[in-house]
Amino acid sequence: xxxIDFWVRKEAVLKACxxxxxxxxxxxxxxxxxxxxxxxxxxxxxxxxCTDTCCWIAYRLIPGLDNNGEAPNVIITxx
Numbered sequence: 509x510x511x512i513d514f515w516v517r518k519e520a521v522l523k524a525c526x527x528x529x530x531x532x533x534x535x536x537x538x539x540x541x542x543x544x545x546x547x548x549x550x551x552x553x554x555x556x557x558c559t560d561t562c563c564w565i566a567y568r569l570i571p572g573l574d575n576n577g578e579a580p581n582v583i584i585t586x587x
Contacts (some may be wrong), residue, residue: 513562517552521567524550547579 517538522528526543536543541552548568557561 510562511526517543517564517566518564520552520564521545521550523567524568 515533518533518536520531521536521538522531524530525531525548525578527545531545536545538552543552543566550566550568552564552566555565557563
């Protein structure tokens with residue numbers, strides 16, 4: 509993965525948890541498709557906009573809403 513991809517994944521989690529840079533980015537592990545911040549689990553999903561962009565979304569997984577054991581995929585369409 510390129511450095512920009514690495515940073516965008518971390519930035520998505522920092523924004524999703526609402527704490528921004530009050531948390532040190534190096535403390536967040538985004539090598540998998542899930543990251544944990546303050547005991548809350550966030551799922552990472554890449555969004556394919558076009559070949560020259562890097563876009564990731566992070567969203568919180570809510571305990572008890574496991575979608576039959578699978579985390580839901582966010583679907584984004586262009587209009």
